[in-house]
Amino acid sequence: MEIGFEIVEVGSVVNEPYEGGGKLSMHMHAVPLAETAAERGSVRPMVRFRNIRKSFGELEVLKGVDLDILPGEKVAVIGPSGSGKTTLGRLLMTLEEPTSGTIEVDGEYLWHMEKRGKLVRADEKHLHRMRSKIGMVFQHFNLFPHMTILRNVTEAPIRVLRMRRNEAERLALEMLDKVGLADKRDNYPSQLSGGEKQRVAIARALVMKPQVMIFDEVTSALDPELVGEVLAVIKEIAADGKMTMLLITHEMEFARDVADRVIFIADGRIVEQGPPSRIFTQPESERLQSFLGRFRAYRAGR
Amino acid sequence: MNELIPALLRGLWITVQATFGAFALACALGLILAILRRARIKWVSVPMVWLIEFIRTTPLVVQAVFMWMALPRLIGMPLSALTVGILSLGLHYSAYLSEVYRSGIEGVPRGQWEAAVALNFSPAQKWLRIILPQAIPPVLPVMGNYLIVMFKEVPVLMAITLGEMLLAANSYIASTFADGIVPYSLVALFFLAVSYPSSLLVRLMERRLNRQRGTQYGNRIRNRRSRIRGERTV
Numbered sequence: 030m031e032i033g034f035e036i037v038e039v040g041s042v043v044n045e046p047y048e049g050g051g052k053l054s055m056h057m058h059a060v061p062l063a064e065t066a067a068e069r070g071s072v073r074p075m076v077r078f079r080n081i082r083k084s085f086g087e088l089e090v091l092k093g094v095d096l097d098i099l100p101g102e103k104v105a106v107i108g109p110s111g112s113g114k115t116t117l118g119r120l121l122m123t124l125e126e127p128t129s130g131t132i133e134v135d136g137e138y139l140w141h142m143e144k145r146g147k148l149v150r151a152d153e154k155h156l157h158r159m160r161s162k163i164g165m166v167f168q169h170f171n172l173f174p175h176m177t178i179l180r181n182v183t184e185a186p187i188r189v190l191r192m193r194r195n196e197a198e199r200l201a202l203e204m205l206d207k208v209g210l211a212d213k214r215d216n217y218p219s220q221l222s223g224g225e226k227q228r229v230a231i232a233r234a235l236v237m238k239p240q241v242m243i244f245d246e247v248t249s250a251l252d253p254e255l256v257g258e259v260l261a262v263i264k265e266i267a268a269d270g271k272m273t274m275l276l277i278t279h280e281m282e283f284a285r286d287v288a289d290r291v292i293f294i295a296d297g298r299i300v301e302q303g304p305p306s307r308i309f310t311q312p313e314s315e316r317l318q319s320f321l322g323r324f325r326a327y328r329a330g331r
Numbered sequence: 332m333n334e335l336i337p338a339l340l341r342g343l344w345i346t347v348q349a350t351f352g353a354f355a356l357a358c359a360l361g362l363i364l365a366i367l368r369r370a371r372i373k374w375v376s377v378p379m380v381w382l383i384e385f386i387r388t389t390p391l392v393v394q395a396v397f398m399w400m401a402l403p404r405l406i407g408m409p410l411s412a413l414t415v416g417i418l419s420l421g422l423h424y425s426a427y428l429s430e431v432y433r434s435g436i437e438g439v440p441r442g443q444w445e446a447a448v449a450l451n452f453s454p455a456q457k458w459l460r461i462i463l464p465q466a467i468p469p470v471l472p473v474m475g476n477y478l479i480v481m482f483k484e485v486p487v488l489m490a491i492t493l494g495e496m497l498l499a500a501n502s503y504i505a506s507t508f509a510d511g512i513v514p515y516s517l518v519a520l521f522f523l524a525v526s527y528p529s530s531l532l533v534r535l536m537e538r539r540l541n542r543q544r545g546t547q548y549g550n551r552i553r554n555r556r557s558r559i560r561g562e563r564t565v
Contacts, residue, residue, distance in 0.1 A: 122449050157451060164449065170442075189450065189451045
């Protein structure tokens with residue numbers, strides 16, 4: 030059974046960029062549907078994976094994934110390492126090209142474009158336009174080591190969005206303030222702790238105002254005592270409600286607290302999905318039961 | 332002797348001109364070659380690999396005399412030995428420098444490229460703002476060494492009548508019937524007088540860069556600079 034959420038009173042604001050004011054009033058009811066709301070045409074999904082396959086040489090990492098993510102929805106992807114969950118995010122960020130299948134973002138093909146009625150591979154111009162809707166925070170932060178914290182955050186708005194410098198700096202400081210690091214503006218990444226680096230990386234992605242944000246195992250490279258500060262920041266962003274979020278994670282409590290829906294991937298397929306309240310308490314598939322069991326045993330042993 | 336020293340000094344001046352001209356050309360062309368050979372489009376990258384291999388596997392002196400003969404015919408006007416010298420030496424070493432750039436570029440972690448994509452930088456912005464500022468500083472000492480190597484290679488251009496030191500010494504010997512020991516020793520001495528201090532400078536630069544990388548991208552040095560400018564420091 031597919032689980033979705035009924036969305037009522039969406040009004041006319043669904044396709045507005047989220048910065049268009051805080052009036053996006055979605056009232057979410059956790060009503061399981063036989064078909065997704067998207068398929069009934071009531072709301073267009075923000076992200077739509079259609080029969081996505083991805084192979085690296087002989088190895089098929091994703092074996093046909095279908096997934097709709099609604100505007101503003103927070104979807105957590107869990108699964109054993111090597112299950113293909115990170116690849117899902119990388120395909121969406123255009124870091125990898127799918128072997129077959131399509132991805133749609135905000136109603137448009139990501140990796141394809143229509144040319145004389147035929148679907149062809151997207152060119153760089155199309156990818157550039159589509160990427161402006163998507164942002165990503167990486168496991169290893171990937172801050173630019175040769176730039177100060179402030180420039181790490183302002184560089185893309187100035188170069189890519191052609192924002193004026195003082196405007197970009199104002200916005201960047203606002204974002205750095207949000208993640209609690211405005212006082213580090215003149216430091217270099219090497220002077221920051223892992224948790225601080227990751228919070229800067231979040232600010233750097235936020236400042237581009239993407240409609241969809243991918244968080245790819247953002248706490249996996251952190252010392253345990255630094256995980257909390259990063260998750261707190263993400264929870265705060267999630268609480269704003271407007272941004273569509275794809276959270277690829279190993280942190281089960283975090284997935285439970287933040288996500289509207291949890292996707293369990295194993296061996297390149299979606300094995301089970303549903304609201305966190307059900308996924309974590311009444312897993313149906315054997316794979317998920319043993320995955321959660323192993324996870325709990327690991328937690329208990331720690 | 333009164334004629335030898337001034338002749339050698341004139342030769343040294345031409346040698347220095349040829350070196351820096353060719354080095355500037357090699358740096359620019361080498362960077363273009365390095366970037367093009369990474370192009371995803373095969374019919375751009377593959378010919379670049381061939382070109383680099385061709386340049387590296389044929390002798391500089393052959394390339395120089397070929398260009399000395401062919402270039403004026405190709406463009407239909409005479410070219411000076413210095414011009415052809417700079418072009419041939421610069422082209423030859425651009426192949427080597429492209430490999431130096433390549434090692435620098437490959438040293439930039441994959442995550443930096445991915446962050447550049449995720450933030451939607453255009454290809455040009457990605458290279459200029461993200462990749463090259465991280466790729467070039469670590470290879471600066473190697474580039475400095477190539478500058479010295481190129482300086483020492485200039486006498487090869489005697490073959491195209493470039494009036495550098497060795498040719499000057501030869502002319503002196505031919506016109507005065509003097510013994511070759513002194514003129515040739517002086518040529519060697521002049522090279523030593525320039526090359527050795529230069530190599531010390533390169534070594535100093537290398538040490539400084541290593542120290543900077545020790546403190547990871549030279550925060551200490553940057554802080555010192557910003558303190559001098561009266562800015563806020565860390």
